[in-house]
Structure formats: C-alpha cells, structure tokens
Amino acid sequence: MADPSTYRPSPGTIPEAPGVYKFRDPDGRVIYVGKAKSLRSRLNSYFADLTLLHPRTRQMVTTAGAVEWTVVTTEVEALQLEYNWIKEFDPRFNVRYRDDKSYPVLAVTLHEQYPRLHVYRGPRRRGVRYFGPYAHAWAIRETLDLLLRVFPARTCSAGVFKRHGQIGRPCLLGYIGKCSAPCVGRVTEDEHRGIVEDFCDFLAGRTDAMMRRLEREMNAASAELEFERAARLRDDLAALRRAMEKQAVVLGDGTDADVVAFAHDELEAAVQVFHVRGGRVRGQRGWVIDKIDEIDEAGLVDQFVGQFYGDQAELAEEGEGSPVPRELLVPALPEDAPAVADWLSGLRGARVQLRIPQRGDKRALMETVQRNAKEAFAQHKLRRAGDLTARSAALQELQDALGLDSAPLRIECIDISHIQGADVVASLVVFEDGLARKSEYRRFAIREAAAEGDVASIAEVVRRRFHRYLSENKDGAEHTPGIDPETGRPKKFAYAPNLLVVDGAGPQANAAADVLAELGITDVAVVGLAKRLEEVWLPADPEPTILSRTSEGLYLLQRVRDEAHRFAVAYHRSKRSKRMTTSALDDIPGLGQSRKSALLKHFGSLKRLRQASVDDISGVPGIGAHTAALVHSALARGTAESGAGDGDKETGRTGQ
Numbered sequence: 001m002a003d004p005s006t007y008r009p010s011p012g013t014i015p016e017a018p019g020v021y022k023f024r025d026p027d028g029r030v031i032y033v034g035k036a037k038s039l040r041s042r043l044n045s046y047f048a049d050l051t052l053l054h055p056r057t058r059q060m061v062t063t064a065g066a067v068e069w070t071v072v073t074t075e076v077e078a079l080q081l082e083y084n085w086i087k088e089f090d091p092r093f094n095v096r097y098r099d100d101k102s103y104p105v106l107a108v109t110l111h112e113q114y115p116r117l118h119v120y121r122g123p124r125r126r127g128v129r130y131f132g133p134y135a136h137a138w139a140i141r142e143t144l145d146l147l148l149r150v151f152p153a154r155t156c157s158a159g160v161f162k163r164h165g166q167i168g169r170p171c172l173l174g175y176i177g178k179c180s181a182p183c184v185g186r187v188t189e190d191e192h193r194g195i196v197e198d199f200c201d202f203l204a205g206r207t208d209a210m211m212r213r214l215e216r217e218m219n220a221a222s223a224e225l226e227f228e229r230a231a232r233l234r235d236d237l238a239a240l241r242r243a244m245e246k247q248a249v250v251l252g253d254g255t256d257a258d259v260v261a262f263a264h265d266e267l268e269a270a271v272q273v274f275h276v277r278g279g280r281v282r283g284q285r286g287w288v289i290d291k292i293d294e295i296d297e298a299g300l301v302d303q304f305v306g307q308f309y310g311d312q313a314e315l316a317e318e319g320e321g322s323p324v325p326r327e328l329l330v331p332a333l334p335e336d337a338p339a340v341a342d343w344l345s346g347l348r349g350a351r352v353q354l355r356i357p358q359r360g361d362k363r364a365l366m367e368t369v370q371r372n373a374k375e376a377f378a379q380h381k382l383r384r385a386g387d388l389t390a391r392s393a394a395l396q397e398l399q400d401a402l403g404l405d406s407a408p409l410r411i412e413c414i415d416i417s418h419i420q421g422a423d424v425v426a427s428l429v430v431f432e433d434g435l436a437r438k439s440e441y442r443r444f445a446i447r448e449a450a451a452e453g454d455v456a457s458i459a460e461v462v463r464r465r466f467h468r469y470l471s472e473n474k475d476g477a478e479h480t481p482g483i484d485p486e487t488g489r490p491k492k493f494a495y496a497p498n499l500l501v502v503d504g505a506g507p508q509a510n511a512a513a514d515v516l517a518e519l520g521i522t523d524v525a526v527v528g529l530a531k532r533l534e535e536v537w538l539p540a541d542p543e544p545t546i547l548s549r550t551s552e553g554l555y556l557l558q559r560v561r562d563e564a565h566r567f568a569v570a571y572h573r574s575k576r577s578k579r580m581t582t583s584a585l586d587d588i589p590g591l592g593q594s595r596k597s598a599l600l601k602h603f604g605s606l607k608r609l610r611q612a613s614v615d616d617i618s619g620v621p622g623i624g625a626h627t628a629a630l631v632h633s634a635l636a637r638g639t640a641e642s643g644a645g646d647g648d649k650e651t652g653r654t655g656q
Contacts, residue, residue, distance in 0.1 A: 003062075004046065004047050004050070004061045004062065004064070005047070007064070007065055007066050007067060008047045009043070009067065014039050014040040014043050014044070014069070015039055015040060015069075015071055016038050016039065016040045016041070017038070017039060017071045017072075018035075018036065018037050018038070018039070018071070018072055018073075018074070018075055018077075018078050019035070019036065019039045019069050019070055019071040019072050019078060020033065020034070020035045020036075020069065020070050020072065020078055020081045020082050020085060021033070021034055021035075021036065021039060021042070021043060021067060021068065021069040021070075022067070022068050022069070022085065022089075022091075023060060023061070023064040023066070023067050023091075023093075024064060024065060024066045024067070024068070025063055025064055025065055026065035027065075027494070027495070029089075029494075030085070030089035030091050031060065031063060031064060031091050031092050031093050032060050032064070032091050032092075032093040032094055032292065033082055033085045033086050033089065033091050033094055034082065035075075035078040035079065035081070035082040036078075037075065037335070037336065039069050039071070043067065043069070046061050046067075047061070050062070054266070054291070054292070054293055054294045055266075055267065056093065056267070056290060056291060056292045056293070057292060057293055057294070059093075060093045060292060063093075074339070075336045075339035076339045076342050076343050076346075078339075079306055079336075079339060079340065079343045080343065082306060083306050083307065083310040086307065087310070087311075093292050094292065095289045095290065095291070095292060095303050095307070104119050104120065104121050104137040104140055105119075105120055105121070105130045105131060105140075105283075106118075106119065106120070106130070106131040106140050106143075106144065106203070107119070107120035107128050107129070107130055108128065108129045108130075108131070108196060108199070108200055109127070109128050110127060110128065110129055110196070111126070111127025111128065113189060114154050114161070114182045114183075114189065114192055114193075115153065115154070115192070115193065115196045116153075116154050116155060116156070116157075116161075117144060117153050117154070117155050117196070117199065118155060119137050119140050119141060119144075129200060131200075131203045131204075131282070131283070145178075146239045146240075147199065147202070147239065147240070148173070148178040148179070149177060149178055149235070149236060149239050150236045150239055150240055151195050151196070151198055151199035151202070152173075152177060152178055152179050152180040152195065153179070153180065153192065153195050153196045153199055154179060154180075154182060154183075154192065155173065155179065156171060156173075156179075156183075159604070161183050162183075162604060163604075164183045164184065165183040165184065168184055169184065170183060170184050170186070171183075174186070180192055180195060198210065202240070203282075204277070210240070211237065211240060211241075214233055214236055214237050214240070215237065217233055218230050218233035218234055218237065221233060255276055255278075255279050255327065255362070256276070256277055256278070256325050256326040256327065257276045257325050257326065257327035257328065257329055257362075258273055258274070258275055258276070258325045258327075258328050258329070259273065259274045259276060259329045259357075259362075259365055259366055259369045260272070260273050260301065260304065260328070260329065260330050260331070260369070261331055261366060261369040261370040261372070261373045262297055262300050262301075262331060262370075262373055263370070263373040263374040263376070263377035264291065264297075264300065264377070266291070266294070267290065267291055268288060268289065268290055268291060268377075268380075269288070269289055269291055269300055269377075270286065270287070270288045270373050270374075270376045270377035270380060271286060271287045271288075271289065271300070271304055271373065272284070272285075272286045272369050272370075272372045272373040272376060273285050273286070273308075273369075274365065274368075274369050274372075275325075276325075276365070277325075284372075286372070286373070286376050288376070288377065288380045296332070297331050297332040298332040298333060298334045298335060299334065299335075301330045301331070301332055301333070301334050302334035302335070302336070302340065305328070305334075305340055305344065305354075306340075306343075309323065309324050309344060309347060310347075312324070313347040322347065322348040322349060322350075324344050324347045324348040324352055325352070326348075326350070326351075326352060326353065327352070327353045327355070328344065328352060328353070328354045328355075329355065329356070329357050329362055329365075329366055330354065330355075330356060331356065331366065331370070332356065333354065333355070333356060337354055340354060341353070341354040390434075390552050390555075391433065391434035391435070391552075391556075392434075393552040393553075394434055394552035394553045394555065394556040395407040395408060395409065395433075395434060395553075395556070396553075397547070397551055397552055397553030398499065398553040398556065398557070401536070401545060401547055401551075401553060402499070402525060402527060402536075402538070402545070404498070404499070404525055406498065407498075408497070408498040408499035408525070409432060409433055409498055410430065410431070410432050410495065410496075410497045410498050410499075411430070411431045411432075411497055411498065411499045411500075411501060411556075411560055412428055412429070412430050412431075412465075412497040412499075412500050412501070413428070413429050413431075413500075413501040413502070413503070413560045413561055413563070413564040414426060414427070414428050414458055414461050414462065414465075414500070414501070414502050414503065414512070414564065415427050415502075415503040415561070415564035415565050415567070415568040416446070416454045416457045416458060416461075416503070416568065417565075417568035417569050417571070417572040418572065419572075419576070422576075423572055423575050423576045424445075424446040424449075424457055425443065425444065425445055425446060425568060425571045425572045425575060426443065426444040426446060426457060426458075426461045426568060427441070427442075427443050427444075427564050427565075427567040427568035427571060428441065428442040428443070428444070428461065428465060428564070429441050429560065429563045429564045429567055430497070431556075431559075431560050431563075434556055436563060441567060442465070442492070442493075443567065443568070443571045444460075444461050444464065445575070446460060446461070447460065448460060454504065454508070455504075455507050455508055455511045456511070458502050458504070458508050458511050458512055459511040459512065459514070459515050462500070462502075462511070462512045462515040462516065463515045463518075463519070465493060466493075466496070466515070466516065466519050466521055466524075467519065468492065468493035469493045469494070469495075469496055469521075470519060470521075472492075472493055472494050473494065496521070496523070496524055497524060498524070498525065499524075499525045499526075499527065500512060500516075500524055500525065500526045500527075501526075501527055501528070501529055501557060501560055501561060501564075502526070502527075502528050502529075503528070503529060503531070503561055503564060503565065504528045504529075504530060504537075505528050505530040505535065505537050505544070506528065506537045506539075506541070506542075506544075508528045508537075509526055509527060509528030509537045509538065509539045510539050510540065512526045512528075512539075513526045513539035513540070514539075526538075526539055527557075529557050529558075529561050530544070531561075534547075534549075534554060534558065536554075536557065585599070585631070585634075588627075588630050588631055588634050589630065590626075590627050590630070591627060591630070591631065594622070595622055595623060595627070598620055598621065598622055598623070599617070599620055599623065599631070602620045606635075609631075609635065610635045610636070612632070613632070614628045614629050614632045615628075617631055617632055
C-alpha cells in the first residue's frame with residue numbers, strides 16, 4: 001500500500017483555478033480522473049487523514065503513485081475534458097454507467113441498402129437508429145407485429161433476404177402483407193426507404209399527422225366507393241391506435257424530457273432513467289455503479305450527465321434528432337448546474353433546461369422513477385452480496401491452496417486448439433477480481449512449435465507473451481515503462497498476472513514455469529488444470545493438488561479455463577474456415593482468383609456452391625460450361641473425402 005504523502009504536491013504549487021486532474025498508479029496507468037472548480041481545494045482533500053476518507057477513495061489514493069492536473073478557463077471546458085479523458089483512459093476507479101442488464105432495443109439499420117427492423121441487444125453502432133430501450137424483448141416484437149401491417153418493412157436477416165432474392169419468391173411475411181418484399185422487387189429501394197422513414201417518424205412521436213393522413217385517405221376511399229381499400233386503411237388506423245396505447249401518456253403537454261432518479265448508500269448507487277418523448281414513456285434503463293467519493297445526489301447527477309449524454313451524442317447520427325432532450329428532470333441540481341446546462345445545450349444545439357420538478361404530473365413521474373430506482377437497488381444488493389462473497393472466497397481459497405503470497409487478482413489462462421496438428425492456435429484470456437476482462441484477451445497463431453505438440457506450443461505462447469511484457473517494461477526509456485508514449489495508455493502486454501493457468505497437467509505446467517525461469521520472471525505463479533479429473537498441477541510436483549468439488553476456487557479456475565477454451569476454439573474455427581474456403585477451389589485448372597471470388601459472391605458460401613448444379617455454376621458471368629463441370633466435379637470429390645473423415649474431433653485440450 002502506497003503512502004499518499006510520497007507523491008503529494010508541494011504546498012502552494014496547486015493552482016486555485018478550475019481544471020481536471022488525473023491520478024496514476026506506479027506503472028503510469030491512469031486510475032482516476034476528476035474535475036474541480038478549485039484544483040487546490042479539491043486535491044488537498046485527497047491528502048487528508050486516511051481514516052477519514054471514503055473507503056473507495058482511500059483505496060484509490062493508496063493505489064496511486066502520482067497526480068497531475070490541467071488548468072482550464074471555464075467549468076464547461078472542465079466537463080468536456082473530464083469526459084474525454086474518462087473515455088480515453090477508462091480509469092478503474094471512475095464511475096462507469098454500464099447497464100445492470102442488457103436492455104433490448106428496436107434497431108433500424110439505415111446504413112443498409114434495404115434497411116431492416118429487428119430486436120437488438122449490445123453496443124450502439126453508427127448508421128443504425130435505435131428506439132427504446134424496452135424492459136422486455138416481447139414488448140418490441142408485439143409492437144413491431146402491429147406496425148408491420150401499416151409499415152411493411154424488411155425484418156429478415158441478410159442471409160434470408162439474399163436467398164429469397166435468388167429464388168425469386170418472397171417469404172411468408174411478403175405473402176401476408178407484413179413485408180413489402182424488396183427482395184423480389186415488389187418495391188424499389190426508394191419506396192422501401194420511404195416506408196422505413198415513416199416507421200421511424202411514428203416511433204419518434206410524430207403520430208398525429210400520420211393518423212390524420214390515414215383518416216383522410218380512408219374517407220376519400222370510402223367516398224370513391226373503394227370499400228376494400230377503405231377497410232384496409234381502417235384496420236391500419238386501429239393497429240396504430242393499439243400500438244400507441246402500449247405507450248401510456250404520462251404528460252399531456254407533449255413533453256420531451258428525461259427523468260432521472262437515484263437510490264444509494266455509502267458504497268453504491270442505482271440509477272434509473274425514463275425517456276419521455278411526446279408525453280409518452282418511450283424507454284427505460286438502469287445502472288448500478290460503485291461510488292468513489294462521499295458523494296450526494298447532486299454529485300451523482302453531475303457524473304451521470306457528463307458520461308451518459310456525452311456517449312449518446314457521439315453515437316447519434318446527423319438528421320436523426322439529438323439524444324439530449326429539451327428538459328432534464330433530476331432529484332438535485334449539481335453545484336455547477338449552469339455549466340452543465342450550457343454543455344448539454346451545446347450537444348443538443350438548442351437550449352436545454354435542467355431542473356427539479358416541484359409539483360404536478362412531472363413530480364409524480366419523478367416519484368415513480370425513484371420507486372423503480374429503489375427496487376432495482378434492493379434487487380442488486382441481493383445478487384451482489386452473493387457475487388462478491390463468492391469471488392472473494394474463490395480468490396482467498398486459491399491463495400491458501402496454492403501457497404501464494406497474495407490473492408491472485410489478475411489471472412491469465414492459455415489454451416491450445418487444433419485438429420490433429422493442423423491450424424494450431426492458442427488463446428490467452430484475462431480475469432481481474434474474478435471477472436473476465438475481454439478487452440485484454442489475446443490470440444496467437446502457433447509458429448515454430450506447431451509440429452512439436454501441445455507442450456511445446458504452450459511454451460511458445462508463454463515465451464512470446466512474456467517477452468513482450470519485458471520489452472514493454474524496459475527501464476531507462478524516456479517515457480514511463482509499460483505506457484504508450486503517444487496515447488498515454490497501457491501497452492498490450494504491459495501487466496503481468498499474479499497467476500498463470502495452462503490447460504493441462506504436469507508437463508504443461510512445467511513447460512510454462514521453465515520459460516518464465518528462463519526469462520528471469522519469478523513473481524508469476526503457474527498451475528495446470530487437467531480436464532479429466534479437474535486436478536490442479538503445480539510445477540515440479542509429482543502429485544496434483546486436489547481442490548474440493550464444491551470449492552469456489554475450483555469453480556473460478558474452471559470458468560477461466562472454459563473461457564480460454566471457447567476463445568481458442570472460435571479462433572481455430574475461423575482460421576480453418578478461411579483455409580478450407582480457398583483450398584477447395586485452389587487446384588481447379590483455369591480458375592483464377594477473380595473467378596473464385598465471383599463464384600463465392602454469387603452463391604454466398606462454399607456450402608451452397610457445393611449444392612449447385614453444373615448449369616447453375618455456368619450461369620455465373622465468366623464461368624463457361626467446361627469450367628463449371630470441373631468445379632462441380634472437384635467439389636463433389638471434396639465432399640466425399642471430407643465425409644469419410646467425419647470422425648476427426650475438434651479440441652481445445654492441451655493433452656495430458
């Protein structure tokens with residue numbers, strides 16, 4: 001544990017101006033970013049008596065090894081710089097508003113030639129417009145099913161869309177009128193995009209004009225005695241009204257606002273947000289975050305606004321409307337509320353009002369959001385207690401069972417995957433504090449040791465991984481070891497694990513330990529985990545260490561090993577697939593790269609090309625009847641040969 005007094009700035013050197021500050025650990029990694037009206041006052045508070053600090057603050061200042069700051073001229077600049085640095089460095093002690101579950105949204109892929117409507121979970125992408133989030137996926141599907149009769153847009157995947165275009169027949173939705181069937185040319189690209197844009201306008205809240213237009217068309221059709229068309233428009237209006245009923249009107253004045261509420265204790269906080277557009281609740285989402293400081297609701301509002309709306313503004317596409325509402329209703333105003341409102345107004349391009357609702361419908365809605373936040377926080381506490389207890393017990397058990405000096409807070413695991421020595425690859429996965437850190441996963445194509453077996457392959461991966469670690473932490477460099485001088489972020493292999501796990505038994509563990517000894521690395525523990533009996537092997541030990549079947553430590557090792565296996569097998573399959581796709585056509589005379597590309601582009605996959613007849617193949621531009629016959633014969637022969645070898649089994653095991 002570091003002593004904060006060793007890196008405390010000299011008295012009087014910290015300016016009293018507004019600015020943004022960064023705490024770095026002894027390796028130079030940024031671990032916390034904050035802003036302040038007065039840098040001197042704020043930073044001095046971190047160097048008070050440790051016993052008086054918030055637990056997380058105390059952990060942060062004792063982890064840090066240096067502090068630095070940047071002076072700015074206004075509080076709005078401080079907000080922007082703080083947001084940029086948090087996004088760039090992803091400091092481990094900063095609050096991160098990650099969803100407590102993956103809320104489904106309705107996605108519209110506007111960047112595609114024929115946009116698609118579908119239910120989606122995951123990170124936001126450019127070129128896609130999102131509506132929601134919704135509490136349940138079935139709510140999206142139910143609403144979408146109602147709206148498709150009015151807005152018959154494409155909902156199928158790219159593969160289904162392409163297949164029906166090739167066979168010249170639409171899918172079932174096309175026959176029952178819930179898709180305009182652009183795959184077979186029933187509508188043009190511009191007509192289909194118009195349908196999608198009307199759909200987006202309806203979900204965005206511009207419903208009144210659309211309802212009035214449909215009513216006028218229905219009345220006109222009835223007056224012209226076109227009763228079938230009038231009946232169809234009548235049913236369309238009914239479907240739109242049912243869809244609108246599913247989004248209850250909560251504010252009668254067409255309010256465009258986000259309503260934010262919190263529930264919190266000394267260590268954590270739950271956040272709930274209701275998105276109200278056109279007076280209707282269009283979506284809801286929630287987060288549970290750790291608190292770094294002794295912070296009240298005003299401070300939580302400040303942190304939430306800076307991160308959430310900064311991210312949303314970056315993801316927003318031009319012309320689809322601002323993700324920042326006209327009004328932000330919060331339970332407390334931050335200390336720098338005018339600066340926050342100015343920053344939000346800059347993101348929106350129009351004035352944004354930040355205020356506390358005092359009475360009426362908006363106050364009632366705020367109370368509803370607060371009840372949701374309290375309920376989410378209570379549920380999180382029940383889950384979190386079990387998760388934290390299990391992870392802490394697992395790390396402590398591993399420390400005791402393996403005789404480690406400290407708990408293995410960072411665990412790395414290596415796994416090898418191949419089929420009978422072909423396409424040998426390896427994975428390296430990272431777990432920190434018992435949780436997967438997927439941004440640090442790495443994969444390796446085995447070079448020298450591919451023909452020598454799994455033990456040699458593990459040795460190669462360990463050598464390559466830790467050779468990079470040593471090279472990225474060389475002493476004597478002008479910049480901080482392990483930190484990229486251009487970006488200021490940690491390099492790929494800048495941090496060593498406390499525990500290295502290899503998939504296998506004694507030989508695999510010995511091979512990894514020998515490489516570490518050869519490189520002069522003595523502070524990394526090594527174990528092998530054998531699949532058959534889940535035995536834990538320590539280097540040079542003749543007998544394995546047996547952990548209880550109910551041990552939390554064993555469960556953690558199994559999760560790490562299984563994740564490494566999954567990652568290795570996925571890489572192996574992708575590599576083998578690429579090789580097989582090209583090699584199946586490589587030996588056909590007269591078939592160059594351009595013709596191979598034309599065939600694969602026309603049929604979509606090698607599997608479908610194998611199923612094609614000679615006539616189908618010869619229909620591809622540039623492929624004559626003779627070449628088509630050669631292709632058909634070669635692929636048929638390859639299918640027969642692969643069928644005879646179906647007994648081969650893919651494995652990610654390292655052998656025992």
